[in-house]
Amino acid sequence: MREADEAVAAGLLDTDPATGDLVFRHPLIRTTVVRLATPNQRRAAHAELAGVHRHDVERRARHLAALDRGSRRGGGSRAGSRGRLGDPARRRDRPPWPG
Secondary structure, three states, X not given: OHHHHHHXXXXXXXXXXXXXXXXXXXXXXXXXXXXXXXXXXXHHHHHHHHHHOOOOHXXXXXXXHHHHHHHHXXXXXXXXXXXXXXXXXXOOOOOOOOO
């Protein structure tokens, strides 16, 4: 838990007063941490969280499912589901609106 203590001290994590769970202080911090993590780091985090939430069946299942997604998709990246380079809405050579 040394890493968690360091993250709290750095202002990245807070403790949820209702549940006592560690939560990211802001959604953008969570997004940044997830995107900067390697596939192996994400899998390790989901494995750790599945163990932490062993008494909460729904949360444990969510983390175990994320582990499985990562093994089938070669790293668990969600890039294939949105914002692909070939996505016409993301291409810069034409405006994002019809016409």
